[in-house]
Amino acid sequence: MSARPFILGLTGSIGMGKSAVAQMLRELGVPVFDADAAVHRLQAAGSALLPAIEAEFPGSTGPDGVRRAELGAQVFGDRAALARLEAIMHPAVAQARVAFMQEHGDAPLVVFDIPLLYERAGPKGLDAVAVVSAPAAMQRERVMARPGMTEEKFAQILALQVPDAQKRERADHVIDTGVTPGETARAVAALVAALRLKNHTADPG
Known part of the structure; x- marks a missing residue:
């Protein structure tokens, strides 16, 4: 094994x-490693990051941690504000990722779940990238079914994301969720088996 x-x-x-x-x-x-979940933990009550977030975005925190609606209103669609928030969050998320790797250092395969991988982080430090994709009509149906979603908000979110076609083109693997859940699960299992085998047979030197 590697x-x-x-x-x-x-x-x-x-x-x-x-x-x-x-x-x-x-x-x-x-x-x-779920980057979004790490962010949620780091924005919860008692987090050491709350004073810095409050100082940068007044009124965005309270006794229960970050007030998501208030913070979202201050950063959504504002790239400069989002960059200021990321400057607070990213070092702490990176530390959480290091701890995750230390905990799972003997695993043949680990996954970094990074929603904005191409938009923000890039593939640096990764051995491969898998993009989850579905037809645009199915994507729209899923998103519009979410509470509070509007056509305008959906359009704004899409405008901030690298188009799906570009992600698929740049990815090493594409996982199709436009099929039945069973078919997707089988494809995921096949990918996991292949990557575990690849690492097992890799030259550790």
């Missing part, structure tokens, strides 16, 4: 089914 886990980046645009695929990976025993 000296370290094979690191697969998992990404996909809104409504493509990335969360479902991440759960399939967990059920196969693959450790998954």
